[in-house]
Every structure is written in C-alpha cells, then in structure tokens.
Amino acid sequence: MKTALMQLADQVLFQNYGKRDLALVRGEGAYLYDGDGKRYLDFTAGIAVCNLGHAHPGVTEVIERQARTLLHVSNLFLIEGQVALAEKLTRLADRGTGPYLAMFVNTGTEANEGALKLARRYQYVNGHPEKTRVVALPHSFHGRTMGSLSVTSNPKYREGMTPLVPGFEVADTYEGAVEMLDEQTAACIVEVVQGEAGVRPVDQDVLHRLAARAKELGALFIVDEVQTGVGRTGRFFGFEHFDLSPDIITMAKGLGNGIPTGAILAKRHVAEAFTPGMHGSTFGGNPFAMAVANYVVDVVSNPAFLERVRTVGESLRQVLEAHFEGVTGLGLMWGFDVDDAALWRQRAAERGLLVTVCGPKRIRVVPPLIVEDKHIEEFETIVKQMGRAV
Ligand SMILES: Cc1ncc(COP(=O)(O)O)c(C=O)c1O
The missing domain is CATH 3.40.640.10 (Type I PLP-dependent aspartate aminotransferase-like (Major domain))
Structure with a gap:
C-alpha cells in the first residue's frame, strides 16, 4: 500500500532510485527513526557517510557555530x-x-x-x-x-x-x-x-x-x-x-x-x-x-578511534562468519551472501535493521564507525532470527 508521501513522490520525483517505501525523520547515534517513532539499527550510515553517527553532538555544534559565522x-x-x-x-x-x-x-x-x-x-x-x-x-x-x-x-x-x-x-x-x-x-x-x-x-x-x-x-x-x-x-x-x-x-x-x-x-x-x-x-x-x-x-584520525574501529570491526566479522558465507571486507565494511538480497533487506527493515544491497545475493553492512559491542549484539540477535534465506 502506497502512503500519500509515496504517491506524491511518484508524481514529482525522477524515478531513478527504484522503490523507496521507508521515510526516516530523525537519527541519533547508530539509530534512525521513522515517522511512527519506530527505531532502526542503521548499518547503512547513509552508504558509508555518517561515520560519527546521526546527530553527533560535536558535529551539530560545529554546524551551528559555522552557520552563524x-x-x-x-x-x-x-x-x-x-x-x-x-x-x-x-x-x-x-x-x-x-x-x-x-x-x-x-x-x-x-x-x-x-x-x-x-x-x-x-x-x-x-x-x-x-x-x-x-x-x-x-x-x-x-x-x-x-x-x-x-x-x-x-x-x-x-x-x-x-x-x-x-x-x-x-x-x-x-x-x-x-x-x-x-x-x-x-x-x-x-x-x-x-x-x-x-x-x-x-x-x-x-x-x-x-x-x-x-x-x-x-x-x-x-x-x-x-x-x-x-x-x-x-x-x-x-x-x-x-x-x-x-x-x-x-x-x-x-x-x-x-x-x-x-x-x-x-x-x-x-x-x-x-x-x-x-x-x-x-x-x-x-x-x-x-x-x-x-x-x-x-x-x-585519532589512533585510539581507529583502533576501536578495528576491534569492533573484528567482532562484526566474527558474527557474520558465524551466520553467513562469502564474508569479505575490512574494518567496518563487510559483504556477505544471502539467497535474495532485496527480500533480505526488506525483512531486516521489518525487524528494525537497515542494510544495503550490493548484488542480487549480496548484502553490505557499513555501520557508523561509532558502533559499540551492544550494537553488534543487537545486529546478531536480528540476523539469528533471519538466517541467509530469510
Ligand atoms: C568507490 C566509490 N567511488 C565513487 C563513488 C561516487 O561517489 P558520489 O556518490 O559521492 O558521487 C562511490 C559511491 O558510492 C564509491 O563507492
């Protein structure tokens, strides 16, 4: 069922991005929220963009200060x-x-x-x-x-x-x-x-x-x-x-x-x-x-920050390897095989997890670099419910 926003989008936007049925309105750290207040664990980070997560206080302060200047x-x-x-x-x-x-x-x-x-x-x-x-x-x-x-x-x-x-x-x-x-x-x-x-x-x-x-x-x-x-x-x-x-x-x-x-x-x-x-x-x-x-x-660029990315990235790799095949990547960018990537992404979103598709049978996860062990655990809880076949 198409929402009013989706219907209007069909009328006024180029249709170059395929079907988009999720509208996110707010973010905080590693989480995004839709208009109904549903929370999503964001393992897309705006396609490897929001490395410090959403609404990062330091980034927000710099933006506010520079906007006034x-x-x-x-x-x-x-x-x-x-x-x-x-x-x-x-x-x-x-x-x-x-x-x-x-x-x-x-x-x-x-x-x-x-x-x-x-x-x-x-x-x-x-x-x-x-x-x-x-x-x-x-x-x-x-x-x-x-x-x-x-x-x-x-x-x-x-x-x-x-x-x-x-x-x-x-x-x-x-x-x-x-x-x-x-x-x-x-x-x-x-x-x-x-x-x-x-x-x-x-x-x-x-x-x-x-x-x-x-x-x-x-x-x-x-x-x-x-x-x-x-x-x-x-x-x-x-x-x-x-x-x-x-x-x-x-x-x-x-x-x-x-x-x-x-x-x-x-x-x-x-x-x-x-x-x-x-x-x-x-x-x-x-x-x-x-x-x-x-x-x-x-x-x-702080060495301690990068060290933490490597450590959390290693935890993510271990979780992925326990549940999927074809796990490849480095740091906090990983790909893995599923049976039907588009369906897998949709089912993950229904369970409150956002990922990106990078091939018909391939999922990419690129979480914000500030993710912690608790986010990796939450990710694992969701993928355990799903498996590779959904
Ligand atoms: C390796 C690489 N180069 C270039 C681009 C294009 O960047 P942009 O979308 O900012 O133009 C991307 C985007 O995904 C990328 O992954």
Whole structure:
C-alpha cells in the first residue's frame, strides 16, 4: 500500500532510485527513526557517510557555530578551513614518498572526475600528450559522470549513455588490467576494497603489480578512497592496509558526515599540473563544509578511534562468519551472501535493521564507525532470527 508521501513522490520525483517505501525523520547515534517513532539499527550510515553517527553532538555544534559565522564565499578567496584540512589530509596520506597537495570538491564522483582530468593534464604538461588512456579494474565503481562512469564496470549504469570517454577502459580480469597498461596510459584507477561490487578487497599482489607497472610506464596510480577513506577500514586510508603510495587519492562520503564534501590529494609534482583556471568548483571547500570536515578528521584520525574501529570491526566479522558465507571486507565494511538480497533487506527493515544491497545475493553492512559491542549484539540477535534465506 502506497502512503500519500509515496504517491506524491511518484508524481514529482525522477524515478531513478527504484522503490523507496521507508521515510526516516530523525537519527541519533547508530539509530534512525521513522515517522511512527519506530527505531532502526542503521548499518547503512547513509552508504558509508555518517561515520560519527546521526546527530553527533560535536558535529551539530560545529554546524551551528559555522552557520552563524560564514557558509560560503567561493574560491575567489582564501579559506582558512581548506588550509587546515589540507594540512591534516596531506600529512595523513604521506607515507614518506613525497608530499601531497589537496583541493576540495563536493562528491566522490566529482573527486574522481577531477583526478581523471588531472592525470591527463599531468601527462600533457610533461610532454606526453599521447598518454590519455585510463585503465580501471573489473567490478569497479567510480561514479556517474561521463568520466567516472567510463571507468565504472557495471553495464547497467552504462546502457544508453554511450559513447563514453574514448581511451577509458575497464579490464575484464584483474590480471588483464596489469597487461592493459601501455605507453599511451595516463593512469590506472583502483578501489582497494570494491564496495559496490560486494565489499571485496582487491588482491594485494595485483595492486602492487599495477602500481609498479604504472610507475615503469610513467602512468599515474589513482586510489579511489571515496568509500574506504576516513577510517572506514580501520585505518584512515584503506590503502594503508595494502602498503601503497598513490599518486592521486580521491575522497568524499565520510569526510563531511553528511555535509557534501570531497577531496583530491595528489603528489606535489602531479598537483602542479593544475595551473590557475584548469579546474575548479563553486562550492568545493566552502567554509561550512571545511568546518565540519576538519572536525570529522580530527576525531577519526585519532589512533585510539581507529583502533576501536578495528576491534569492533573484528567482532562484526566474527558474527557474520558465524551466520553467513562469502564474508569479505575490512574494518567496518563487510559483504556477505544471502539467497535474495532485496527480500533480505526488506525483512531486516521489518525487524528494525537497515542494510544495503550490493548484488542480487549480496548484502553490505557499513555501520557508523561509532558502533559499540551492544550494537553488534543487537545486529546478531536480528540476523539469528533471519538466517541467509530469510
Ligand atoms: C568507490 C566509490 N567511488 C565513487 C563513488 C561516487 O561517489 P558520489 O556518490 O559521492 O558521487 C562511490 C559511491 O558510492 C564509491 O563507492
């Protein structure tokens, strides 16, 4: 039965998100509430965004303070919060292989689009205009704009959108990706844990061989940390688990805890390819987003916070492995197999648990990073009632 809100939504909204029958009106910590006051344990965190949970007092205070002070001025002006955040993120990214610079955007797609442009531009200004190809991994997801879509594998998202960007190619196999890099390649782009593809960590050996081959050819190695960044895997950046040192890093999602913000980090010599006017964003890095992101990064980058994410993440892994097959992930991002993912999600919601679907038979859980043992226990109580078949 369709509610009045659902009926109106059918009339006035694009129907690009499929059926949405749950309207949430309030959140607190790891819980969300619908209009009837029903409580849901939120293991979606706004799709790996609300890392500090809902209505976090510290985030709310920063939002209130900054809203009273200054929201937006544009990048015509120097923005103190950008400098502060860039200082933090570039320090966190630097693993001793050279300093990074930062620029700020609004979304993950936009960060990737900027990174792809930067890769081509870098090759161009360094005397290699022929290096324009970009290679992506199978099962990749990098976004929905023309550039980021062109390095996204899912044929469903590409149907009717062609021609995509010439020279941007998705490999059929992980091994094949290494072999696809050649003298014409500007960059390769990877996720270290492929979230949309079912929360699957990529084989470390493949990542190392890709990075090494890229280096050998003068191509750039881009790591998309949009979902894995900001503590999601139990390290500030996912690539830290894989001992990588990317030329370009893209971020968004958890960076603003729900206030749209993203970042591109690039090694200094790469970032310098963007000279004035080459790239920009009206909203990117505005004082409001920067105030929130600075707060989030201060909390999440604390080693004790990250240690706790790893500990709670391990408890979640054990619970999942006791009840499901095909459990893969890292930190607090996990995927597992069920018989019918859409039905499983619906039944879970009826029992007060929210999860996301990432394949016809695959569920993803990405709880807020502030979840505690009691939330993992509550999760287990619900999944015990359900099993994999529902
Ligand atoms: C790895 C990755 N890259 C890029 C994106 C796109 O980010 P956004 O939806 O903020 O544009 C996503 C979103 O799910 C993602 O998971």
